[in-house]
Amino acid sequence: AEIVIVGSEEEAGALVAGTVLGTIARRPDAVLGLATGSTPLASYRALAERIAADGVDVSRVRGFALDEYVGLPEGHPESYRAVITREVVEPLGLTPGLIHVPNGSAEGIETAGDDYEAAIEAAGGVDVQILGIGRTGHIGFNEPGSSFASLTRVKTLTEPTRADNARFFDSPDDVPMHCITQGLGTILRARHLLLLAFGEAKADAIAAAVEGPVTSSQPGSAIQLHPHTTVIVDEAAASELA
Ligand code: F6R
Secondary structure (H helix, E strand, O other): OEEEEEOOHHHHHHHHHHHHHHHHHHOOOOEEEEOOOOOOHHHHHHHHHHHHHHOOOOOOOEEEEOEEEOOOOOOOOOOHHHHHHHHHHHHHOOOHHHEEOOOOOOOOHHHHHHHHHHHHHHOOOOOEEEEOOOOOOOEOOEOOOOOOOOOOEEEEOOHHHHHHHHHHOOOHHHOOOEEEEOOHHHHHOOOEEEEEEOOHHHHHHHHHHHHOOOOOOOHHHHHHHOOOEEEEEEOOOOOOOO
């Protein structure tokens, strides 16, 4: 992987925005892979600003979120559908009907994974996949033990991940137990991976992903199997790299 160490999240955001806009310039109907969580927010802000400033036509851009909680009531503000609408679709001015999020509602959950894979395939695959990483080493919600060949499916969230995400909910008990996530195999099919991480809490996960053995006990290490990965980290997240 190519490792880029930046001074701030804003600097990372500018780099991500540049990469994504370059892709859209070559391909106005580019397919973006969208992470949620805190990590990509500066990138989404930078993208929104540059799209507005440069008058970029993003009306044909397509997108696929990485994951979704299972079982939240429809319209819940912390569902990833709601988050993607609020943080990405609206500020960037994307076309809502072209932005996909896995279906985490109880109805249809059995076929939601296959449906999502089929939709990604029908779109011709993901051009640029933005990724964060969890303290457990997860990418998407592929927690340790996930197969490198896995596709979109329902998973159980680990307790450390539920605790990390409790900040978005009124009470820790409100964090769903399950999610539906793109698999590591799905993520590895994207043509360019952009893995972002900021802060000391991510240093071990980044070192394991970039330099550790390729092992399913560190799902982030799957990036070592990908021919085109860019890792953008601040000094703190880079601090355990050799
Ligand atoms: C989000 C996702 C997760 C997060 C990771 C880091 O769609 O799939 O892998 O990227 O949990 O979360 P933050 O960025 O909130 O630290």
